[in-house]
Amino acid sequence: MQLIPFIAESAADAVTQIRTRLGPDAVVVNIRPLPVKGMSRLWRKPRFEVLAHQPEPVEDRLDLTSDDPAIPGFGDAPSVPLPGAGRYLAPTGKPRMETVGGTLNSGTEDARWRVGGVLERAGFLPLSAQRVVDQLRSRHGESAPRAVSEELGLARRALSELWRQPPPFLEDTLRPHVLIGPAGVGKTTVLCKWLAHTVLVEGRSAQVWRLDGATANAAESLSIYCEILGVPIQRGWQTSPDSISSDIRFIDLPGVDWRDLAAVRGLGNQLKQYLSPHVHLVLNGAYDTSLLLAQVRAFSALPISDLVITHLDEESRWGKLWNLVLGTNYSVRFLSAGQNIPGDFMVASPETLLTRQFPA
Numbered sequence: 001m002q003l004i005p006f007i008a009e010s011a012a013d014a015v016t017q018i019r020t021r022l023g024p025d026a027v028v029v030n031i032r033p034l035p036v037k038g039m040s041r042l043w044r045k046p047r048f049e050v051l052a053h054q055p056e057p058v059e060d061r062l063d064l065t066s067d068d069p070a071i072p073g074f075g076d077a078p079s080v081p082l083p084g085a086g087r088y089l090a091p092t093g094k095p096r097m098e099t100v101g102g103t104l105n106s107g108t109e110d111a112r113w114r115v116g117g118v119l120e121r122a123g124f125l126p127l128s129a130q131r132v133v134d135q136l137r138s139r140h141g142e143s144a145p146r147a148v149s150e151e152l153g154l155a156r157r158a159l160s161e162l163w164r165q166p167p168p169f170l171e172d173t174l175r176p177h178v179l180i181g182p183a184g185v186g187k188t189t190v191l192c193k194w195l196a197h198t199v200l201v202e203g204r205s206a207q208v209w210r211l212d213g214a215t216a217n218a219a220e221s222l223s224i225y226c227e228i229l230g231v232p233i234q235r236g237w238q239t240s241p242d243s244i245s246s247d248i249r250f251i252d253l254p255g256v257d258w259r260d261l262a263a264v265r266g267l268g269n270q271l272k273q274y275l276s277p278h279v280h281l282v283l284n285g286a287y288d289t290s291l292l293l294a295q296v297r298a299f300s301a302l303p304i305s306d307l308v309i310t311h312l313d314e315e316s317r318w319g320k321l322w323n324l325v326l327g328t329n330y331s332v333r334f335l336s337a338g339q340n341i342p343g344d345f346m347v348a349s350p351e352t353l354l355t356r357q358f359p360a
Contacts, residue, residue, distance in 0.1 A: 002053055002054075003051045003052070003053050004021065004022065004051070004052055004053060005049055005050070005051055006018055006021075006049070006050045006051075006052065007034070007047055007048075007049055008047060008048060008049075008050060009047055010230050012230070014048075014050045014200055015199075015200055015203055018050065018052050018200070022052055022053070022054050023054065026052045026053070026054060026201075027052060027053055027054075027201075028050060028051070028052045028196065028197065028200050028201060028342050030050070030051045030340050030341065030342070030343065031048055031049070031050050031051075031196055031200075031225070031228065031229075031341055031342070032048060032049050033047075033048045033224065033228055034047045034048055034049055048228045050200070112142075112143075112144060113133050113136055113137065113144040113151065114144060114148075114151065115132070115133065115136070115144075115151055115152060115155040116129045116130065116132070116133045117129075118152075119132060119155070119319065119322075122317060122319030122320075122357050123289070123317035123318070123319035123320030123321075123322070123323070123357075124319055124320070124322055124323065125289060125323050125327070127326075127327070128322055128323050128326040128327060131162070131326055132155060132158050132159060132162070132326075135158045135161075135162065136154055136155065136158055139154075139158070140154060156350075156354055159322070159350055159354065160350045160351075162325065162326060163325060163349070163350040164325060164330070164331040164332075165331060166305070166306045166331035166332075166333045167305075169278065174249070174275050175249075175275055175276055175277055175278055176209070176249035176250060176251050176274055176275065176277045176278070177194075177248070177249065177250050177251070177277065177278045177280060178250075178251040178253065178271060178274060178277040178278065178279050178280065179191055179250075179251075179252065179253070179280050179282050179308070180253060180256065180267060180271075180279060180280070180281055180282065180299065180302070180304075181255060181256070181258075181281055181282035181283060181295075181299070182255050182256065182257070182258050182283075182284075182295060183254070183255025183256070183257070184255060184284075185255065185282050185283055185284040185310055185311070186282060186284065186310035186311060186336065187252065187253075187255065187282045188219040188221065188222050188252055189310070189336070189339060189341065190282055190308055190310060190334070190336050190345070191208075191222065191250055191252050192221070192222060192225045192341045192342075193336060193341050193342045193343060193345040194250070194334075194345065195208065195225065195226070195229065195231065195250060196225070196229065196341055196342040197342050197345065198247075198248055199229045199230075199231060200229070200342075204246075204247040204248060205246040205247045205248075206229075206231050206246050206247065206248050206249070206250065207231065207232050207233075207234075207246040207248075207249045207250070208222065208226050208231055208232070208233040208234070208249075208250045208251075208252065209233070209234050209235075209236075209237055209238075209249075209250070209251045209252070210222055210223060210233055210234070210235055210252045211235070211236070211237055211251060211252065211253055212235075212254065213253050213254045213256065213266070213267060213270060214254070214256070214263055214266055214267075215254045216254065217252065217253065217254045218254070219252055219254075222252055225341065232246075237251075237273060237274070251274060251277065253267070253270070258294075258295045258298040258299060259298065264298060264299060264301065264302070265301075267302065268301060268302050271302065271303065278305045279302060279303050279304050279305050280304075280305060280306055280307070280308050280333065280334075281296070281299050281302075281304045281306075281307050281308070281330070282307075282308045282309075282310060283295060283296070283307060283308070283309055283310070283324075284309075284310055284311045285309040285310060285311050285312045285314075285315050285318075285320075285321060285335075286311040286312070286314040286315040289320050289323050292320075292323070292324060293323065293324070293327060293328070296324065296328050296330070304330060305333075306330055306331045306332065306333040307324060307328075307330050307331070307332045307333065308332075308333060308334045308335075308336065309321060309324075309332060309334070309335050309336065309348070310336040310337075311336075311337070312335055312336065312337040312344075313337040313338045313344070317357070318353050318356045318357050319353065319357045321348075321353055322353065331348075332348040333347070333348055334346065334347060334348055335347075335348050335352065
């Protein structure tokens with residue numbers, strides 16, 4: 001992958017340069033402001049550097065529907081389409097993943113389903129793994145196939161069927177996107193990634209509201225990136241629809257102590273002001289599964305649309321995310337890894353989780 005730098009005066013200038021040189025499918029990797037030296041900083045508009053690259057050829061990408069023996073038994077599962085997946089950033093690099101330990105007993109004497117143990121070693125809770133095994137038994141009987149590859153293929157098919165696809169956005173409405181969650185989980189970083197892709201890759205207009213909650217919103221980095229991208233950002237909520245003219249709208253709020261019931265209720269009251277928003281609960285994927293589920297329960301009284309999982313560069317067992325799919329009523333919409341903006345920001349899918357957990 002060859003990264004190509006672009007020096008731009010504005011977001012529109014960056015989009016023009018990138019598309020002219022790399023084409024409409026270019027992937028933006030990072031954005032950083034360039035310092036203005038001397039007295040010129042008083043009148044010169046700050047510029048910024050964008051790193052981008054051409055996506056890899058289609059024939060070089062991993063074929064998730066192939067029967068490549070490097071991914072035994074996971075090639076015969078149906079592919080689940082990702083609505084609008086092309087609109088979001090592809091991951092720029094594969095985090096180092098640990099292959100799930102252990103193997104399946106391929107002997108013919110034991111006809112029991114053996115995949116449950118593999119799933120548990122991948123991060124599934126016993127109840128989540130048992131749910132997959134129960135579905136396999138209900139569909140295919142008590143006896144597992146003799147071939148290990150066939151059993152794994154059926155398990156992948158079952159997981160794809162159990163995946164809860166988030167509903168598409170209706171962007172023709174005024175409903176803003178609000179990112180909520182505990183403090184320090186990466187809400188503002190995710191918003192910056194999403195915003196950068198919206199403006200630089202999609203070429204759409206955006207607006208941002210950086211609002212206070214029970215505590216002050218100290219996310220100055222968000223204001224800086226909005227200035228770089230030429231996106232208007234406001235510190236107070238405008239309730240008049242006439243003041244909202246962008247294609248997509250984002251609201252950034254400070255984190256809430258999920259163990260404080262009064263604070264969560266206060267957040268719920270605040271959300272009622274925002275024109276029936278899309279509420280995205282952001283969680284740190286490196287946290288222990290029991291803590292993640294406890295945080296979901298704490299925020300469950302709020303009108304949550306879906307989940308966004310961050311810090312995945314710090315977690316090797318992506319299989320644990322299936323506990324959020326199988327153990328809650330929410331879908332997972334986005335996955336994020338690293339602090340770089342835009343960096344790794346991708347649409348969540350069963351294929352993404354399975355291929356990261358069982359790498360070729």
